[in-house]
Amino acid sequence: MSDSTRTAPAADPLVLYGHTFASRLMLGTSRYPSPSVLEAAVRLAKPAMLTASLRRQNVSDPNTSNRFWEMLRALDVPVLPNTAGCHSVQEVITTAHMAREVFATPWIKLELIGDDYTLQPDTLNLVEAASRLIKDGFLVLPYCTEDLVVCQRLVDAGCQAIMPWAAPIGTGKGPINPYALQMLRERLSVPMIVDAGLGRPSHACQVMEWGFDGVLLNTAVALAQDPVAMAGAFAHATQAGRDAYRSGAMSEQHAAQPSTPVLGTPFWHQA
Amino acid sequence: MNVYINQVPHALATGATLADAVALVQARPPFAAAVNLQFVPNSQYAQTPLQSDDRIDIITPVTGG
Numbered sequence: 509m510s511d512s513t514r515t516a517p518a519a520d521p522l523v524l525y526g527h528t529f530a531s532r533l534m535l536g537t538s539r540y541p542s543p544s545v546l547e548a549a550v551r552l553a554k555p556a557m558l559t560a561s562l563r564r565q566n567v568s569d570p571n572t573s574n575r576f577w578e579m580l581r582a583l584d585v586p587v588l589p590n591t592a593g594c595h596s597v598q599e600v601i602t603t604a605h606m607a608r609e610v611f612a613t614p615w616i617k618l619e620l621i622g623d624d625y626t627l628q629p630d631t632l633n634l635v636e637a638a639s640r641l642i643k644d645g646f647l648v649l650p651y652c653t654e655d656l657v658v659c660q661r662l663v664d665a666g667c668q669a670i671m672p673w674a675a676p677i678g679t680g681k682g683p684i685n686p687y688a689l690q691m692l693r694e695r696l697s698v699p700m701i702v703d704a705g706l707g708r709p710s711h712a713c714q715v716m717e718w719g720f721d722g723v724l725l726n727t728a729v730a731l732a733q734d735p736v737a738m739a740g741a742f743a744h745a746t747q748a749g750r751d752a753y754r755s756g757a758m759s760e761q762h763a764a765q766p767s768t769p770v771l772g773t774p775f776w777h778q779a
Numbered sequence: 780m781n782v783y784i785n786q787v788p789h790a791l792a793t794g795a796t797l798a799d800a801v802a803l804v805q806a807r808p809p810f811a812a813a814v815n816l817q818f819v820p821n822s823q824y825a826q827t828p829l830q831s832d833d834r835i836d837i838i839t840p841v842t843g844g
Contacts, residue, residue: 536842537842538844539842561844562811565838565841567804567810576840577839580840590844602813605811727844
């Protein structure tokens, strides 16, 4: 097929809470070797959103957070503040309100940690936290496990998108429970961003092939030997997985089937 | 009276408000504040009286995942 007869792919934006994003990749901003490497990675990967956080610091220090803040503003990528480190619903609510004021955005990545060793979300209190944030007008993206019932309850509470983990934060293991993730995708129709635990672009491509709507990652890029190149690799892999999902993969076959026609084969069985 | 700002003890005059606490540590924007784990909008700092042993958090943007 010549280029001139190729049909342009249909527009396929990521839509979250009615907001449209050209990219299906979200990037964290931590653990990069330097701010300039982070900036270069973001400019190459062109993510839909960048995550950020809030911490106590020396607030009178003229250098505190200024560079990061100025970089965020210059990059002009929507910011997704998180509630990382919160261990109670009240901590989440307070942090979210502070983030909304600082970052001037209603978006919030809801993190409510239930176990410090695995950083597993506190699924028993996650739904209440999400419900309260939604009532307060936040656009909530909850970081959750792949538990179907928890995810369903988050949707029931008003979450228009959810973010199940692939594996514990920062492990880079890739999806450790493929069955549950694929079942989750099959059962729920809201947009789902796979958040945490991805280590390689092939992991991102895999979950996108399963029909997830996007990926959010940080450590896999930040701790790569070349974070900028890896950011680009993840951007390509995420889009490749999405394109593959929309293209419809062939069914797996049990036996080999020649791809080259057999009819007319010269010297057929003459030996 | 004594209050805690980002876990550090500070002395403020009786009747001081959150605005006084913010001024005391010369907090530079952007930041947000909470008193005893309750968020206080920046428009309310001057109308938020502090009590002895109040715990004030003033937080600023940092990188995050």
